[in-house]
Amino acid sequence: xxxxxxxxxxxxxxxxxxxxxxxxxxxxxxxxxxxxxxxxxxxxxxxxxxxxxxxxxxxxxxxxxxxxxxxxxxxxxxxxxxxxxxxxxxxxxxxxxxxxxxxxxxxxxxxxxxxxxxxxxxxxxxxxxxxxxxxxxxxxxxxxxxxxxxxxxxxxxxxxxxxxxxxxxxxxxxxxxxx
Numbered sequence: 001x002x003x004x005x006x007x008x009x010x011x012x013x014x015x016x017x018x019x020x021x022x023x024x025x026x027x028x029x030x031x032x033x034x035x036x037x038x039x040x041x042x043x044x045x046x047x048x049x050x051x052x053x054x055x056x057x058x059x060x061x062x063x064x065x066x067x068x069x070x071x072x073x074x075x076x077x078x079x080x081x082x083x084x085x086x087x088x089x090x091x092x093x094x095x096x097x098x099x100x101x102x103x104x105x106x107x108x109x110x111x112x113x114x115x116x117x118x119x120x121x122x123x124x125x126x127x128x129x130x131x132x133x134x135x136x137x138x139x140x141x142x143x144x145x146x147x148x149x150x151x152x153x154x155x156x157x158x159x160x161x162x163x164x165x166x167x168x169x170x171x172x173x174x175x176x177x178x179x
Contacts, residue, residue, distance in 0.1 A: 014077045022051040024122035025170065026093060030086040030138060031057040031129040032159060039070030040160035041127075046074035048167050053078055054093070054124075056086040070160075086138050090124060094141070098124040102134040102142040103166055105155070109147035112169055119174050125166055127159050 012020070027041055027050060038060050045053055055061050061082050062068070062075040083089035090100050099121050117123065126142065128134035133156075139145060148157065148165055157165070 026124040028126040035066030039067040042071040042074035093124040102126040106145040109145040
């Protein structure tokens with residue numbers, strides 16, 4: 001084995017990326033404080049060909065030096081918007097046909113391994129504040145909450161790690177598992 005060069009990776013340019021069909025997925029960041037987590041959301045959305053990111057409330061927006069540090073230019077390729085509140089964002093998404101899934105430890109949550117996404121559905125995954133999680137009003141408006149099983153002493157993952165786990169789980173189920 002040998003590591004691939006950048007040329008061998010055969011990545012598309014930003015203009016081509018913007019024209020590609022995207023996965024019908026929106027990342028909703030609910031008052032995420034860390035600019036590094038925001039940058040990671042952009043980079044993950046680019047890598048996985050996600051439709052868009054909605055930044056809500058106090059979540060930082062590009063251009064910002066700390067976002068760019070982890071986004072590595074993905075703020076130029078990924079479509080994004082900002083909403084004053086997460087509730088406004090999920091209301092608009094729900095009204096346009098998205099299934100709202102908050103990623104949160106909640107009563108009645110669906111364990112991630114039991115989540116069975118439909119290929120024909122559009123999903124909005126809501127990721128919460130690093131300390132307070134997803135707002136209660138947003139949870140109440142969600143179609144479901146997804147929860148990642150954990151087995152250690154800590155009660156949560158970093159939000160950027162959570163995004164990667166949840167999005168890869170979704171993609172692996174809709175793209176690679178034959179139904």
